Amino acid sequence: MATVDLKDVRKVYPGGVExxxxxxxxxxxKELCVLVGPSGCGKSTLLRMIAGLETISSGTCAIDxxxxxxxxxxxxxxxxxxxxxxxxxxxxVYDNMAYGLRNxxxxxxxxxxxxxxxxxxLELSHLLDRRPRELSGGQRQRVAMGRAIVRNPKxxxxxxxxxxxDAKLRGQMRVEIKNLQRSLGVTSVYVTHDQxxxxxxxxxxxxxxxxxxxxxxxxxxxxxxxxxxFVASFIGAPPMNLLAVTAKPDSPANTPEKxxxxxxxxxxxxxxxxxxxxxxxxxxxxxxxxxxxxGALKLSATVEAVEPVGAESFLYCAAAGGRIVVRVSGRAAAxxxxxxxxxxxxxxxxxxxxxxxxx
Amino acid sequence: xxxxxxxxxxxxxxxxxxxxxxxxxxxAILILGLVIVAFxxxxxxVASTQTLQTILRPPxxxxxxGEFWNNYAEALFGGAGRxxxxxxxxxxxxxxxxxxxxxxxxIMISILSAYAIVFFRFPFRMAIFWLIFITLMLPxxxxxxxxxKVMVDLGLIDxxxxxxxxxIASATATLLFRQFFMTIPGELVxxxxxxxxxxxxxxxxxxxxxxxxxxxxxxxxxxxxxxxQYLWPLLVTNRNDMTTIVIALKKMVSFADADTQWxxxxxxxxxxxxxxxxxxxxxQRWFVRGLVDTEx
Numbered sequence: 174m175a176t177v178d179l180k181d182v183r184k185v186y187p188g189g190v191e192x193x194x195x196x197x198x199x200x201x202x203k204e205l206c207v208l209v210g211p212s213g214c215g216k217s218t219l220l221r222m223i224a225g226l227e228t229i230s231s232g233t234c235a236i237d238x239x240x241x242x243x244x245x246x247x248x249x250x251x252x253x254x255x256x257x258x259x260x261x262x263x264x265x266v267y268d269n270m271a272y273g274l275r276n277x278x279x280x281x282x283x284x285x286x287x288x289x290x291x292x293x294x295l296e297l298s299h300l301l302d303r304r305p306r307e308l309s310g311g312q313r314q315r316v317a318m319g320r321a322i323v324r325n326p327k328x329x330x331x332x333x334x335x336x337x338x339d340a341k342l343r344g345q346m347r348v349e350i351k352n353l354q355r356s357l358g359v360t361s362v363y364v365t366h367d368q369x370x371x372x373x374x375x376x377x378x379x380x381x382x383x384x385x386x387x388x389x390x391x392x393x394x395x396x397x398x399x400x401x402x403f404v405a406s407f408i409g410a411p412p413m414n415l416l417a418v419t420a421k422p423d424s425p426a427n428t429p430e431k432x433x434x435x436x437x438x439x440x441x442x443x444x445x446x447x448x449x450x451x452x453x454x455x456x457x458x459x460x461x462x463x464x465x466x467x468g469a470l471k472l473s474a475t476v477e478a479v480e481p482v483g484a485e486s487f488l489y490c491a492a493a494g495g496r497i498v499v500r501v502s503g504r505a506a507a508x509x510x511x512x513x514x515x516x517x518x519x520x521x522x523x524x525x526x527x528x529x530x531x532x
Numbered sequence: 533x534x535x536x537x538x539x540x541x542x543x544x545x546x547x548x549x550x551x552x553x554x555x556x557x558x559x560a561i562l563i564l565g566l567v568i569v570a571f572x573x574x575x576x577x578v579a580s581t582q583t584l585q586t587i588l589r590p591p592x593x594x595x596x597x598g599e600f601w602n603n604y605a606e607a608l609f610g611g612a613g614r615x616x617x618x619x620x621x622x623x624x625x626x627x628x629x630x631x632x633x634x635x636x637x638x639i640m641i642s643i644l645s646a647y648a649i650v651f652f653r654f655p656f657r658m659a660i661f662w663l664i665f666i667t668l669m670l671p672x673x674x675x676x677x678x679x680x681k682v683m684v685d686l687g688l689i690d691x692x693x694x695x696x697x698x699x700i701a702s703a704t705a706t707l708l709f710r711q712f713f714m715t716i717p718g719e720l721v722x723x724x725x726x727x728x729x730x731x732x733x734x735x736x737x738x739x740x741x742x743x744x745x746x747x748x749x750x751x752x753x754x755x756x757x758x759x760x761q762y763l764w765p766l767l768v769t770n771r772n773d774m775t776t777i778v779i780a781l782k783k784m785v786s787f788a789d790a791d792t793q794w795x796x797x798x799x800x801x802x803x804x805x806x807x808x809x810x811x812x813x814x815x816q817r818w819f820v821r822g823l824v825d826t827e828x
Contacts, residue, residue: 253723276728320727
């Protein structure tokens with residue numbers, strides 16, 4: 174098995190566009206690293222550079238401690254699962270899975286036993302004689318996975334493998350990928366734009382934006398301590414509530430009193446450089462009129478829309494000159510137009526400075 | 533990606549506005565068209581089974597006569613007098629070699645050049661593509677003198693190579709393959725690279741199988757193109773035993789009616805028609821698939 178080490182990797186396209194602007198990631202052996210970010214953030218480019226399908230403009234990519242910048246995709250001993258599966262349409266499932274092994278000169282009976290055992294793991298055994306066009310989307314996805322697994326590579330690379338599946342199947346496959354990856358113990362890099370996939374799959378989560386790493390770490394650490402407003406608004410569904418705050422014009426510079434965009438006072442102490450206040454929808458509570466929790470943030474909110482999901486409901490509200498979402502468990506009593514008091518404990522507040530970095 | 537089609541779907545559906553009456557009208561028109569096209573061929577066949585005397589004394593009967601075996605045996609093995617004793621068998625062989633050579637050669641050259649243009653990045657790639665494209669405007673007739681001179685200098689007059697090679701490059705087929713190759717998703721190419729397939733492996737294991745319906749359709753078209761060549765074989769062959777059946781047909785017809793062995797001309801005409809028809813009929817399934825289906 175193997176580690177993957179990226180050191181200050183850059184990608185500059187001939188036209189001068191810089192897709193990846195210096196990324197360093199170290200992925201330990203057997204861990205699944207998820208690259209997540211909006212489209213155009215460079216995550217797919219980075220994956221393709223690890224695969225060797227894209228040249229590295231500067232920096233190094235090392236697999237298993239060996240720099241592979243000049244090594245072709247075949248010799249890097251990686252396997253890749255593509256978004257549209259990229260199965261060979263004219264080959265049967267069996268041959269699709271066997272093709273990579275045949276090209277490497279694996280003996281015939283070994284190919285056969287490996288293909289059959291992989292097919293068994295993925296429940297594809299009854300489909301080995303079919304062609305890709307005779308399979309459903311989920312089955313094609315499995316074949317694409319099988320084609321990667323059967324090779325027993327050092328590294329798995331996944332390029333948004335679930336985005337062509339419907340929501341239910343996506344959920345199933347997500348669990349399956351995680352289990353497979355864990356049981357096979359193969360170091361993996363997984364690209365997605367879906368934050369739920371990112372959160373649930375990752376051992377190491379890398380949030381990317383505009384060609385740079387915004388934050389890297391364990392998924393829940395990132396969720397609990399987003400390093401920037403970008404990460405805060407990207408991870409979590411619905412995303413973190415962000416409210417702009419400004420210093421009161423005539424307050425002292427070292428301990429300024431902070432105001433919301435609508436001019437209302439925060440009523441609690443804020444860091445000196447705070448420009449944005451954030452809190453998670455589930456950290457806000459609806460409280461009764463008139464109660465004044467000490468040390469906590471209190472907001473008056475007007476409900477604009479209610480989204481009942483079943484086990485929980487989301488209240489979309491206007492508050493403090495911005496918009497917030499509040500999660501309440503079960504059915505919500507509130508209706509659009511209702512006025513609410515919302516309370517957030519001080520420990521659940523996130524502060525960001527004017528550059529968007531955690532204050 | 534499309535879901536797998538249920539068997540037979542798309543064929544048993546009625547077309548918009550279809551009624552019983554319109555089916556009859558449509559069939560009547562089709563049958564009329566068929567009769568107009570097929571009758572001359574049938575009449576040629578009828579003439580090929582009559583004696584020369586019957587043909588020369590109109591009207592020609594509408595049903596085949598009794599000379600089928602005599603006429604065909606004489607044409608195939610006896611050799612027509614005007615062609616210095618060369619039988620239709622030799623002519624058929626020559627024409628088959630030429631048509632096959634042109635069809636196979638054109639496909640090989642064009643698929644390889646399209647492969648290079650679409651999948652490889654090399655200097656002046658687009659310039660080369662446009663050069664190939666421009667040659668579309670230069671048919672054989674335009675460059676016939678220099679081509680002939682080159683063939684003479686290379687000593688290729690009256691050879692199969694001389695018949696085939698000047699006609700072997702095809703901008704049209706290159707364009708067709710290029711268009712098809714461009715529809716192949718880039719991820720498929722990358723998957724093959726990750727799977728350890730080099731350029732040749734990719735070409736033979738993936739591109740060629742995916743192109744087979746296109747190749748079949750193109751083969752049919754190009755075989756007939758080669759079979760019906762007239763001007764170039766006329767120029768490049770002098771010996772009667774190297775000429776093609778189409779040229780031979782022309783040589784067999786004399787200005788004076790009485791000089792021409794019309795029954796043998798008719799036999800040769802039928803023999804000239806049969807191989808292209810066979811190719812079309814045998815390859816029809818592939819041909820249609822190559823034209824309408826993208827096999828994806």
